Amino acid sequence: MLTLEIIDSYDEFKGCRDKWEKLLSESRVSNVFLTYDWIDSYIKHFCKSDRLLILNVFEGGRLAAIAPLVIRKGRYFGMPVRAVRFIGTAISDRIDFIICGNKEGILGAILDYLMAIKGEWDFVDLQEIAEYTGTMAAMEICLDKKGFVNILGPARKSFFIELNGKRGAVFNRFYRKFNAKLRKLRNKQPGIEIDVERPAADADALSVIADIERHSWKRGRCGALFSEKNHMNFHKEIFEKFSKSNQLDISILNLNKTPAAYVYNYLYEGRSYNYSIAYDEAYSDVSPGTILMFCAIRDSASSDAVEFDFARGEGSWKIRLTDSFRTHNRVRIFKTGAYSRFLYILQSKIIPCMKAHAWIYRIWMKIKGALRWN
The missing domain is CATH 3.40.630.30 (Gcn5-related N-acetyltransferase (GNAT))
Known part of the structure; x- marks a missing residue:
């Protein structure tokens, strides 16, 4: 049986170092951007107005997973939004759920909890998930079984040189x-x-x-x-x-x-x-x-x-140095309700249409940057 423990304050998080690092070292997702020190510094400098939503998932009393999440308030097309995101989004080149157990079952429990508190967020936006960890494959199965409205992708390449x-x-x-x-x-x-x-x-x-x-x-x-x-x-x-x-x-x-x-x-x-x-x-x-x-x-x-990792970004200069890459993916999940469904249409239909017309999208990005919208 799976049980969840909610860590929603920095004081609680400060007591998690040992179990965090132990689970990370045993997982398939271990990377520098998921270390306790990186997450700790991110929380201190970027999450002052956010709500921490770190979920510890236990299986039979054993810590089986950590979901390093946060609820961030921002603006999307000028509209206020509350998005569930990974801690470290935007400055971390690789993020994920830290899981040592049945991925489908654990991700299902995490999604069920998020839907149980859906009044506290407008959509879920999880980025920079490396394909090789198996998280995206398990997530797609969970979303299909539960029938949650979602957008998968776009996928991006992360280049590296094997040594x-x-x-x-x-x-x-x-x-x-x-x-x-x-x-x-x-x-x-x-x-x-x-x-x-x-x-x-x-x-x-x-x-x-x-x-x-x-x-x-x-x-x-x-x-x-x-x-x-x-x-x-x-x-x-x-x-x-x-x-x-x-x-x-x-x-x-x-x-x-x-x-x-x-x-x-x-x-x-x-x-x-x-x-x-x-x-x-x-x-x-x-x-x-x-x-x-x-x-x-x-x-x-x-x-x-053993490896030189160029991290995220598809710059042409990287392609000239190596043809080896991993795929990073993104998933956005929407709840029922008019506002969340409108956000879904905006992100699945309107934004792609704007991107198809480069000059319109460039103007929009300049406006967005000037107004400092997320």
């Missing part, structure tokens, strides 16, 4: 690419000083990469890591936590002793997660980001990492 068994080949490939880029740069700018630095992951390093980002194409955009105070404070805390456990890998390319590009990676369970890369636009003609990325992949191949 196990290919370490020498990957190292040689990117060693050559890195050296070729350096030769081209030195031919273009004779006498230029080039230095790749692997600084300690401290406040000084964070300040350097934040400054590079401010001079990059990312400045002021939603993809910027340090443009808003809560984002900067979040990453300060992550730097402090992850540096203590050697889970940060920062690379900085200096040109004539001036920082020109950075690569910001997390290290977890043998994988190097490329969380962010940016370069100063003043150096765009010499491809500093490409040079540093070649160096980062080369160094990962010479370490004990």
